[in-house]
Amino acid sequence: QVQLVESGGGLVQAGGSLRLSCAASGRTFRTYAMGWFRQAPGKEREFLIAIRWGVGSTYSAEAVKGRYTISRDNAKNTVYLQMNSLKPEDTAIYFCALATKVALRLEARSTYDYWGQGTQVTVSS
Numbered sequence: 001q002v003q004l005v006e007s008g009g010g011l012v013q014a015g016g017s018l019r020l021s022c023a024a025s026g027r028t029f030r031t032y033a034m035g036w037f038r039q040a041p042g043k044e045r046e047f048l049i050a051i052r053w054g055v056g057s058t059y060s061a062e063a064v065k066g067r068y069t070i071s072r073d074n075a076k077n078t079v080y081l082q083m084n085s086l087k088p089e090d091t092a093i094y095f096c097a098l099a100t101k102v103a104l105r106l107e108a109r110s111t112y113d114y115w116g117q118g119t120q121v122t123v124s125s
Contacts, residue, residue: 002026002114006096009119012086016123020081022096022116030100034079035112036070038092038121045095050106051079059106086123093118 008020024031035050049060049070058070069082079096097112105111 002028002030002098002100004096004098004114004116006094006116006119009094009121011122011124014086014088014123014125016086017082017084018086018121019083020094020096020119020121022079022081024077024079024098028077028098031077031098032102033099033106033111034070034072035097035099035106036068036079036081036094037097037109038090038094039118040089040092043092045109047107047109048094049081052106061107083121086121088123088125090121090123092121094121 003025006022012018031053033052036048037045039045047061048064049068051058051070067085072079095118096116098114099112103111
């Protein structure tokens, strides 16, 4: 089993920045990739960005390219989401997720086996 705990959410003004963390514990040696998703009220959970744990390659959704970056700290089993130039429409609950099997579609929710509980990000105008 793997446990994921997100942190770093909060309230920020439009144009500001925020960094989220997601710490993984448990059987993390099976990690293939980790990703970030978000879900706004009344909307489906959407993919944001992901990183393949071994090689460090990243993949992001068009909506956040240039504003969001993902990084990892292997020693701490932690992945980070740096969000810049935040907009009110970025307001959502942000989730991290972990995949244990090789997958081509990092943007698919079905790729991920474990999910964190989510952290709220609110961007005020």
